[in-house]
Amino acid sequence: MAILETHGLTKRFGGLTAVDDVDLTVDAGETRAIIGPNGAGKSTFINLVTGLLQPTEGSVTFDGTDITGQEPHEIVQRGVSKSFQTASIFPEMTVRENVQMAAMAAERGSFRFDFLKRRDSFTGVYDTTEEMLRAVELWGDRDTNAASLPYGDKRRLEIGIALASEPDLLFMDEPTAGMSPEETDATVDLVERLQDELGLTIVLVEHDMEIIFRIADRIAVLNRGSVIADATPDEVQGDPDVQEAYLGGVEL
Numbered sequence: 001m002a003i004l005e006t007h008g009l010t011k012r013f014g015g016l017t018a019v020d021d022v023d024l025t026v027d028a029g030e031t032r033a034i035i036g037p038n039g040a041g042k043s044t045f046i047n048l049v050t051g052l053l054q055p056t057e058g059s060v061t062f063d064g065t066d067i068t069g070q071e072p073h074e075i076v077q078r079g080v081s082k083s084f085q086t087a088s089i090f091p092e093m094t095v096r097e098n099v100q101m102a103a104m105a106a107e108r109g110s111f112r113f114d115f116l117k118r119r120d121s122f123t124g125v126y127d128t129t130e131e132m133l134r135a136v137e138l139w140g141d142r143d144t145n146a147a148s149l150p151y152g153d154k155r156r157l158e159i160g161i162a163l164a165s166e167p168d169l170l171f172m173d174e175p176t177a178g179m180s181p182e183e184t185d186a187t188v189d190l191v192e193r194l195q196d197e198l199g200l201t202i203v204l205v206e207h208d209m210e211i212i213f214r215i216a217d218r219i220a221v222l223n224r225g226s227v228i229a230d231a232t233p234d235e236v237q238g239d240p241d242v243q244e245a246y247l248g249g250v251e252l
């Protein structure tokens with residue numbers, strides 16, 4: 001069953017069409033990769049779905065509801081989250097405070113102090129924070145300042161922050177970028193475990209083909225804003241259009 005559908009999704013920046021008439025369906029529970037050369041439109045596509053950019057044309061449907069043009073915080077509250085690169089971490093706060101802030105923000109839409117008056121919601125924030133910190137294996141580091149975490153743990157904290165809104169659909173933008181092989185393996189395991197334990201649907205932008213072939217159920221290939229292939233890893237690997245567009249004819 002589709003959890004996310006885009007129809008004719010298009011974004012133009014002046015004369016440049018960054019995302020061009022994209023129809024994409026993501027099924028509930030799958031791990032979907034989006035790949036493509038630099039400038040193919042991957043980030044723009046994600047920003048359109050998560051509300052950071054408004055489409056020029058087309059629509060986005062999440063869980064049966066048209067969410068086109070909604071504000072990012074509304075889309076988060078509906079159950080769509082994005083794991084940002086380090087930008088989302090407050091370095092001077094502890095690991096726990098970072099996730100707690102994100103859980104509060106998701107609950108209230110935007111950060112407001114009156115949440116303290118609502119005991120239920122406060123308890124909810126507390127429980128969610130612990131659950132998500134345990135899920136990303138940072139509960140033991142909860143009182144550590146975020147700034148002093150090693151790189152791989154910071155990236156896991158970003159995932160924890162994205163999970164604090166208890167999403168059904170999680171976008172991950174190059175979750176293993178800059179990681180050592182050990183950290184990469186641990187992150188791949190983590191992504192697989194999150195999907196099992198939390199029943200998440202994951203859409204992943206990733207340049208590392210090995211990771212994609214390990215964890216993606218289906219791969220959409222973007223080139224110059226258009227989807228040129230949308231299939232299983234094996235099918236994509238053998239697709240001559242993909243080889244041509246993505247790697248200039250070099251075999252994947």
Ligand SMILES: Nc1ncnc2c1ncn2[C@@H]1O[C@H](COP(=O)(O)OP(=O)(O)OP(=O)(O)O)[C@@H](O)[C@H]1O
Binds near residue numbers: 016017
């Ligand atoms: N805010 C913007 N204003 C103008 N042009 C933009 C803007 N954002 C992106 N673009 C252009 O849109 C195209 C698609 O960019 P986008 O960042 O979505 O590609 P990408 O596939 O994510 O690339 P990469 O793999 O390098 O991150 C590029 O040509 C880019 O220069």
